[in-house]
Amino acid sequence: SQQGEEDPQALSIQEGENATMNCSYKTSINNLQWYRQNSGRGLVHLILIRSNEREKHSGRLRVTLDTSKKSSSLLITASRAADTASYFCATDPTGANSKLTFGKGITLSVRP
């Protein structure tokens, strides 16, 4: 079964609007990490939230984690055209140099 299912699959918004992306997972986790990937490029780490945390902020990013619902959301406020990219959530089951399991990714398009 696929861990880390993102929702929606694609999102198109106007510059300045907020973008909310959701991720659901199936098994217990130690932490959940969000990444950004520009087309065919590398994965840029955005934020890590641990299982004992409920919310975390980093600049224009806000991440929430609900372990009871096995879901996370990534909010990008005041979006910019440069935020156009694919966004992945990835779950880490144990936090002890364990592999990440990625979801399918969300394609975000921010229109200037």
Next chain:
Amino acid sequence: AAGVIQSPRHLIKEKRETATLKCYPIPRHDTVYWYQQGPGQDPQFLISFYEKMQSDKGSIPDRFSAQQFSDYHSELNMSSLELGDSALYFCASSFLGTPVSESTDTQYFGPGTRLTVL
């Protein structure tokens, strides 16, 4: 700040050839991971090393092997290449040891090696 370095960035091979991908983790990171991302797909875990010992193995074909050397760099060796091996190959590194910090467990990815098998 230093990032994960991968080489080469692009590689074109024929079917049945071999390829070697290299990864240089962030200094002082103790764990290296390899992931494969096919076109339009999410990254899939292949293999990882902690302190030069294999720590986990994912869906890595028997034709692939990897190792981590004494200087912590890692190499992914791929033999008998198939068309389906065409993908982006990422290396990532993380720090598991002490002291625990905000970045502990964070996996930092390199820019990837784009392998094309013709």
